[in-house]
Amino acid sequence: AQSVAQPEDQVNVAEGNPLTVKCTYSVSGNPYLFWYVQYPNRGLQFLLKYITGDNLVKGSYGFEAEFNKSQTSFHLKKPSALVSDSALYFCAVRDWYYGNNRLAFGKGNQVVVIP
Amino acid sequence: GAVVSQHPSRVICKSGTSVKIECRSLDFQATTMFWYRQFPKQSLMLMATSNEGSKATYEQGVEKDKFLINHASLTLSTLTVTSAHPEDSSFYICSAAILAGGSTDTQYFGPGTRLTVL
Numbered sequence: 001a002q003s004v005a006q007p008e009d010q011v012n013v014a015e016g017n018p019l020t021v022k023c024t025y026s027v028s029g030n031p032y033l034f035w036y037v038q039y040p041n042r043g044l045q046f047l048l049k050y051i052t053g054d055n056l057v058k059g060s061y062g063f064e065a066e067f068n069k070s071q072t073s074f075h076l077k078k079p080s081a082l083v084s085d086s087a088l089y090f091c092a093v094r095d096w097y098y099g100n101n102r103l104a105f106g107k108g109n110q111v112v113v114i115p
Numbered sequence: 116g117a118v119v120s121q122h123p124s125r126v127i128c129k130s131g132t133s134v135k136i137e138c139r140s141l142d143f144q145a146t147t148m149f150w151y152r153q154f155p156k157q158s159l160m161l162m163a164t165s166n167e168g169s170k171a172t173y174e175q176g177v178e179k180d181k182f183l184i185n186h187a188s189l190t191l192s193t194l195t196v197t198s199a200h201p202e203d204s205s206f207y208i209c210s211a212a213i214l215a216g217g218s219t220d221t222q223y224f225g226p227g228t229r230l231t232v233l
Binding site: 034036041042043044045046049090101102103105106107108110 | 117119121147149156157158159161164206208210212221222223224225226227229
């Protein structure tokens with residue numbers, strides 16, 4: 001089965017500093033990778049995805065992610081963090097299962113942006 | 116675009132009652148909808164995958180008679196928690212996959228339903 005790992009529980013960053021949220025994947029075949037963000041008591045919001053093409057993927061709210069095949073990573077980045085970026089971030093990989101495109105999620109990373 | 120709604124957003128019920136949660140894709144047709152459960156500060160646990168017009172596929176360990184799923188149309192899926200008990204209290208989130216050229220690779224999520232069983 002496909003899987004992703006988010007090694008850190010919480011990421012603390014000062015406002016204005018670069019933000020990186022790490023994700024590594026384990027797949028057979030080509031990976032379809034996703035990043036979602038979740039604010040308290042809300043559903044997940046789609047940020048970006050990698051299917052094929054350029055390794056640097058740009059998404060919503062100024063986020064981007066870099067697909068690195070040799071390191072099997074798909075880290076989420078933002079050049080300058082905002083306090084409003086404080087949320088729970090999930091990396092996910094498409095897991096083909098009986099013909100359904102289900103997602104396998106990482107455990108999530110709590111991002112805290114310090115004013 | 117790609118908006119998914121859930122209703123209700125919050126429900127409190129007595130033990131033994133049944134609760135129905137609706138998931139709607141508002142501006143697109145979704146061949147597949149997914150139901151997740153999330154415990155505090157934890158990741159999403161997939162409960163079942165629902166395809167329009169066919170029976171849902173449940174994940175291992177999820178009781179299909181307890182969590183009834185109906186996907187009657189390309190824009191509506193419902194999850195019914197039957198004879199709810201306090202251990203069923205959780206945050207339930209649905210998602211819908213966009214039908215785009217045969218690919219259903221992006222899931223869009225609803226805002227979630229907070230179920231509290233007393």
